[in-house]
C-alpha cells in the first residue's frame with residue numbers, strides 16, 4: 203500500500219497520493235477493465251508513493267472509442283468555435299498556475315526532481331505552453347490558390363485549402379518532465395481540434411492524472427482528452443498499433459521510437475517522434491568562461507542529466523581544456539545532492555532503480571575502457587536512486603560513454619585542436635537533437651551553428667525553452683517538431699477544395 207508522505211508538504215498533493223488513482227475515459231474516472239493497479243515509486247526513498255489503475259488493451263480500446271465519438275462532426279467539441287476552443291485551452295493554463303504548488307509537489311514526489319525546479323520551470327512552462335497554443339486556434343488558416351486548368355467556357359475554378367484536425371491522436375510520453383511533456387503533446391493537439399488518448403510513463407503517472415482533473419474542471423467536453431496510465435509494452439503498444447488512431451506522437455527512447463514506427467504501419471497512422479540525444483556542447487578558446495563553465499555544468503546536470511537534449515559531450519579547445527575541466531568539476535562537486543522536497547537540493551535522485559542501474563553501468567563501462575572521473579563517478583548512499591554529478595575525462599570517440607545516451611548526470615569532456623577536427627567529431631553521432639556553442643566571436647558562432655546537424659543550437663546559453671520555439675531532432679533524434687506553430691501543423695491535415703463555377 204502507499205506509504206504516508208510527510209505532512210509538511212502541500213496538503214492537496216498529499217491527499218492526491220493517498221488514494222488509488224483511476225484513469226479518465228470519456229469524462230469519467232474509472233478503474234482498469236482488468237481491475238489491476240500498479241505502484242509508482244518515490245525515487246528519493248524507493249518506497250511506493252501511490253497506486254494507479256493499470257490500463258491495458260481493453261482500456262485503450264475504450265479510450266479510443268471515446269475519443270472517436272468526441273471527434274464526430276456534430277460533437278460538442280467539433281461544434282465549438284475556434285475562439286471557444288482557445289478560451290478553454292487558456293483557462294487550462296490559468297488552472298495550472300493556480301495549482302502550481304500541488305502540481306510541483308506531485309512532480310517532485312513522483313519524478314525526484316527538486317521542488318524548487320518544478321515550481322520555477324516545469325509548471326509555469328506547461329501553463330505557458332497552453333496559453334501560447336490557445337492563441338493559435340483562431341489562426342489556423344488555409345489559402346486560396348489560383349489554378350491553371352486550361353479555360354473552357356462555363357468552367358472556371360475556385361480552389362482553397364482548409365486546415366483540419368488530424369483526428370484521434372495517441373500520445374505516449376516519458377518520465378523526465380511528466381507534466382511538461384503532457385503539455386507539449388496536448389497543447390497543439392487541442393488547439394488543432396483533435397481528440398486525444400494520452401499514456402503517461404509508468405514511472406510518473408501522477409501529474410498527468412491531476413492535469414486530467416483540471417482539464418475536466420476547465421470544461422473540455424467528455425472524451426476530448428482521455429488519460430490511460432499503464433506500461434509501455436501493454437497500454438503503449440496497444441495505442442501505437444490501434445487501427446482507429448489517426449496519429450501517434452511519442453517521446454522516449456530511440457529504440458521504442460522504432461517500434462512505434464513499425465506498430466503504426468498497420469493503418470499508416472501519422473507519426474511524430476522526439477527521441478534520444480548525445481548533444482555536443484562546444485567551448486571555444488575565446489569563450490567567456492565566467493558564463494561558459496557554469497553553463498556547461500547546467501547543460502548536463504539540469505534535471506540530473508535526464509534531458510534528451512543534455513549537453514553530454516563537452517568539446518573544449520585544447521588551449522583551455524584543463525581550466526574548463528577544473529571549473530566544471532568544481533561546479534559538479536559543489537552541487538547539493540538530496541531529496542527533491544528539500545529546499546536546499548539542487549540535484550535529486552534518478553527516476554527509477556532501472557535508470558540508476560543503467561547510469562552506473564555506463565560509469566563502469568567508461569572506467570573499464572580507460573576513462574577517469576575528474577569529479578563524481580559513483581552512486582550516492584543506499585537509499586533512493588542518487589548518482590554524483592560526474593565529469594569523465596580520458597575518453598575516446600569510440601567509447602560507449604561517448605557514443606550512447608547515458609541519461610544521467612554524466613558529461614564526457616573532450617579536448618579538440620581546431621574546428622576542422624571538432625566538426626566531424628561533434629557530428630559523429632546517430633543523434634541530432636541539440637548542440638551548444640560558447641564563444642565571444644559571433645561569426646564563428648553562426649558558422650558553427652550552420653554546420654552542426656542538430657534541431658536546436660544554443661549560443662552562449664543552454665536549455666532555453668519557449669513555447670514559440672520549435673524543438674525536435676535531426677537523424678535518429680526524431681521526426682517532426684514540438685512547440686511553435688510547427689507542432690500545430692503536425693496535428694492538422696490539409697484539405698484542398700476545388701469548385702467549378704460558371
Ligand code: NAI
Pocket residue numbers: 374375376377378401402403404432433434435437438439440442453454455456458459461462476477478479509510560607608609
Ligand atoms: P521508453 O522509451 O521505454 O519509455 C518512454 C514511454 O514509452 C513510456 O511512456 C513507456 O511506457 C512507453 N513505451 C515503452 N515501450 C513501449 C512500447 N513497446 N510501445 C509503446 N510505448 C512504449 O524509455 P525508458 O525505458 O523509460 O528509458 C530508456 C532510455 O530512453 C533512457 O535511458 C533514455 O536514454 C531514453 N529516454 C529518452 C527520453 C527523451 O526525452 N527523449 C525520455 C525517456 C527516456
Ligand code: MG
Pocket residue numbers: 434455458
Ligand atoms: Mg523502456
